[in-house]
Amino acid sequence: MPRVRDPKRTRRKILEASYREFYRHGFQGGSINRIVEAAGITKGALFHHFAGKNELGYAVLDELMVPAIKNWWVEPLEKGEDPLGTLRDILQRFLKRVEGEVAETGFLFNGSPICNFAVEMSPLDEGFRTRLCSIYEIWCKSIRDALERGQEKSIVRSDIDPSDEASFLVAIMEGGASVGKVDQDITFLRACIHTGQNHLDSLSASRTP
Numbered sequence: 001m002p003r004v005r006d007p008k009r010t011r012r013k014i015l016e017a018s019y020r021e022f023y024r025h026g027f028q029g030g031s032i033n034r035i036v037e038a039a040g041i042t043k044g045a046l047f048h049h050f051a052g053k054n055e056l057g058y059a060v061l062d063e064l065m066v067p068a069i070k071n072w073w074v075e076p077l078e079k080g081e082d083p084l085g086t087l088r089d090i091l092q093r094f095l096k097r098v099e100g101e102v103a104e105t106g107f108l109f110n111g112s113p114i115c116n117f118a119v120e121m122s123p124l125d126e127g128f129r130t131r132l133c134s135i136y137e138i139w140c141k142s143i144r145d146a147l148e149r150g151q152e153k154s155i156v157r158s159d160i161d162p163s164d165e166a167s168f169l170v171a172i173m174e175g176g177a178s179v180g181k182v183d184q185d186i187t188f189l190r191a192c193i194h195t196g197q198n199h200l201d202s203l204s205a206s207r208t209p
Contacts, residue, residue, distance in 0.1 A: 014049060057121070058128070061131045062131065072093075080146070083155065098186055098189065109184060109185060115178050118136075147162035176193065
């Protein structure tokens with residue numbers, strides 16, 4: 001029976017294999033040959049969907065990283081009634097996800113895929129830089145907007161700056177992951193997340209400044 005072509009499925013397999021390859025080896029160190037092998041396709045199939053390696057990297061950001069930020073941060077914060085509680089839950093869920101992946105795969109912790117791209121490629125390629133800037137803007141805006149809604153509901157202290165707090169929380173996540181990558185351990189990230197959760201408690205309107 002002839003194989004039925006499924007371009008969408010093939011594209012998704014390429015993107016997922018590329019994400020894993022770039023996460024483990026970096027974008028510049030990532031191998032097209034390993035991506036093709038992991039995806040179970042031919043090079044011809046890969047280049048049918050993507051003109052080159054840069055386009056493949058852009059697609060990983062656009063089609064995997066942006067939806068991931070929306071799934072993990074934007075949508076829960078838009079739906080949550082209490083932004084501080086929602087943020088604490090997100091941080092805890094993220095930590096459990098990382099701990100589970102490290103335990104399941106046996107791979108050493110390799111940091112934040114977004115931050116990895118940012119550090120490696122932002123100084124080298126404008127296409128990467130602008131996409132990564134957009135991702136960070138989406139991420140920070142979701143936290144800022146949620147904290148502003150919390151202020152309107154008198155859940156969040158009125159004297160804090162939501163934009164500053166959003167930047168701080170993103171920095172905790174990305175900085176903790178980056179140091180964890182150097183240490184090849186998630187202990188530092190775990191400590192940063194726990195400190196971030198404690199900091200969120202201090203933003204409650206029920207707490208005095």
